[in-house]
Amino acid sequence: MKVHYSIDTYKNIKNPVITVGTFDGVHIGHQTIIKRINKIAENCQGESVLLTFDPHPRKVILNDNSSLKLINTIDEKINLLEKYGLDHLVIHPFTKEFSRISPTEYVRDLLVNQLNAHHLVIGYDHQFGRNREGNLDLLNELSPLYGFKIDEISAQEINAIKISSTKIRNAIYDGDIQKTNNYLGHRFTLSGTVREGEKIGRTIGFPTANIDISDFDKIKPSEGVYAVKVNANNSTYNGMMNIGTRPTLNKKENITSYEVHIFNFNQNIYNQKITVEFIDRIREEKKFDDINALKLQLIDDQKKSIALLS
Structure with a gap:
């Protein structure tokens, strides 16, 4: 797996199959998505890509530096994603300025012009761009214009991921390691x-x-x-x-x-x-x-x- 701390090192990626998210914990729900983008990449002779952000967007947008605790450090996340067969991890700096770009700019400038999206695997409730105004409807509208395909992650799958993340954090706080490791799919x-x-x-x-x-x-x-x-x-x-x-x-x-x-x-x-x-x-x-x-x-x-x- 190649880790890109800057878009500048992201070059000559063949038919990128991209998903977006924090993937904190890289738990069994996340692992299912990674398997999906790996399979799609294999079928289109492409490469799997996760776009994630650092610091966590909530810390920037809400200035929340105390209450949000993360299951993984960046180094831990990198090690786990490599273990599960991801080809490329793009760690994009999340800043106030970045949070203010329009949804269309996010798609055109980042996903298309910089990441060269060939296939986008995204949650039904994914929101992006200034004030989180972008959504799946906009992606479906822009995909023919910019030539990328969309694979939707269903509400059932997304809700399972959200529930797992909450349960994992609660289990860690409770010291329930068996439950934690079962939900994570790793230690x-x-x-x-x-x-x-x-x-x-x-x-x-x-x-x-x-x-x-x-x-x-x-x-x-x-x-x-x-x-x-x-x-x-x-x-x-x-x-x-x-x-x-x-x-x-x-x-x-x-x-x-x-x-x-x-x-x-x-x-x-x-x-x-x-x-x-x-x-x-x-x-x-x-x-x-x-x-x-x-x-x-x-x-x-x-x-x-x-x-x-x-």
Whole structure:
């Protein structure tokens, strides 16, 4: 898959079959659309293309920088889309100026003149251009003029996608990882850079990698202990992760930390980026009477994690 951060690199694409959307989560509904554009591209000897936007349009139009949390970072989305066989991902900058172009300009200048649309796969309720004035009726009106075909994604399919996205976010907030992964069709992940911590865990036989998750927009699961897979140094390891304020150890109980204990692991990964794949939630976070009680609980958590990961 080729990623285009600029239209300038998008050249000589044969019979582009294009769909448009944020595709946050790249969940099973999105995967169905990707399969469709891949199949159409195969039949017309073309190439499949997803046009997406960064930042999320809602953050620009509504100036919503706090409430909207995304299932994927851009890097996570790129990795997933490549996995599902997309040929081209176009990440178009979404700005105030871009949001003000007319629907006809959007079709003529972007979809036709720049992306050279041969076939457009689009939702029945797709809206675009200034004040979201453009719709499927306009696309049907313009398609003979500009020579592209339209394949409509039905209301039933679009509604299923919207419901899935909402259910996935709610499941993540609830810490329901099994439901999350079932709706996604793949494992939910968190990525971040390993930073030095207080090193208390190693004194009781449970050293942890403290992860700095710098992406403010990334959705986070609820506090608790999780069985996980950890991708580090180009290898995958089993582990368990704690998300929370560490009430037994931490005096600053309003600060959430993300710590993963990697089983049978003794490497220096400070300042390296790692990715954590969530398998299941073991328990909620709780405060113990002392550090020995915490250690006994961690031993039990590890046994449960190993059982889930085996």
